[in-house]
Amino acid sequence: MSVAENLQRIKQKLPAHVTLVAVSKTKPVELITEAYNAGQRDFGENYIQELEDKNKRLPADIRWHAIGHLQSNKVKYIAPFVYLIHAVDSLKLLQEINKQALKNSRVINCLLQIHIAKEETKFGFDVTECEELFNSEALKQLHNIKIVGLMGMATNTENQNVIKDEFAALKKLFDKLATQYADIKTLSMGMSSDYKLAIQEGSTLIRIGSSIFGERDYSKS
Ligand SMILES: *Cc1c(COP(=O)(O)O)cnc(C)c1O
Numbered sequence: 001m002s003v004a005e006n007l008q009r010i011k012q013k014l015p016a017h018v019t020l021v022a023v024s025k026t027k028p029v030e031l032i033t034e035a036y037n038a039g040q041r042d043f044g045e046n047y048i049q050e051l052e053d054k055n056k057r058l059p060a061d062i063r064w065h066a067i068g069h070l071q072s073n074k075v076k077y078i079a080p081f082v083y084l085i086h087a088v089d090s091l092k093l094l095q096e097i098n099k100q101a102l103k104n105s106r107v108i109n110c111l112l113q114i115h116i117a118k119e120e121t122k123f124g125f126d127v128t129e130c131e132e133l134f135n136s137e138a139l140k141q142l143h144n145i146k147i148v149g150l151m152g153m154a155t156n157t158e159n160q161n162v163i164k165d166e167f168a169a170l171k172k173l174f175d176k177l178a179t180q181y182a183d184i185k186t187l188s189m190g191m192s193s194d195y196k197l198a199i200q201e202g203s204t205l206i207r208i209g210s211s212i213f214g215e216r217d218y219s220k221s
Contacts, residue, residue, distance in 0.1 A: 003031055004038035006212045014206075018199055021065050023191075023209030025050065026216045029057050035212065036062065044086075044207050048074040055081050067151075067188075067207055069123050072096040080104050086151045086188050086207075087113040089123045091138055094145055101144035109148045111188050114173060116166040117155040124152065127173055134177065149186030149204075150174050154194055163194050167201035174202070 001009070011020060023044040024032045032043060036059060045051040046068030055064055055078075063083035070085060072093050078085075079100035088094055088110045101108040112133070115124035125133065130150075133139060139147075152170040154163040167189055178184040190198025190206035198206060210216065 003034040019205045021207045027213045084109045086111045089113045098142040098145045111151040114152045116152040151188035171202040
């Protein structure tokens with residue numbers, strides 16, 4: 001199936017309140033252009049240099065989502081154009097995004113990554129740390145970032161109940177924050193393998209790579 005057909009198939013079943021981000025990491029600009037020509041405007045990338053490069057080569061009305069773990073020293077490269085940063089996992093990173101956003105006279109939208117999976121390797125705040133951050137004085141100093149929601153990745157498992165419980169826990173935190181803060185509107189959860197479950201559990205944004213562009217081949221890069 002072509003990229004356009006894959007997009008069509010996924011979008012057909014999406015509720016109107018769910019945004020589809022096409023995750024194009026490792027994929028060539030030709031395939032992104034195919035998706036673009038099929039009407040797709042939101043694209044997600046993990047690697048900063050690749051994101052910078054693709055931003056230069058592709059149409060300016062693409063909304064670029066930085067979805068992977070982000071190092072503070074890389075923020076400056078994407079600050080001029082990034083649409084949404086998904087995986088903010090420390091106050092230090094938020095402060096750096098704020099600094100670079102200010103330099104570019106922008107307000108950059110951010111999602112806080114919440115650690116919901118059982119795996120040790122996944123980055124993010126736990127629920128308590130997240131609430132502490134929202135209550136902190138340090139956050140109030142940052143006028144060039146806007147926290148618009150949360151992002152999370154479920155455990156990589158076949159067990160649907162585990163995934164469901166993790167998504168539900170994230171949704172619960174999201175709902176609580178959304179009642180306190182008007183800007184909190186985006187819940188980024190769900191990838192190719194688990195997006196249907198994520199939508200059932202209240203996701204408003206799904207990040208889909210392989211189901212649109214095919215499996216990634218890391219051996220070539
Ligand atoms: C690569 C990636 C995705 C997309 O994964 P697929 O399984 O190909 O849909 C989604 N979210 C993040 C954070 C990723 O790194």
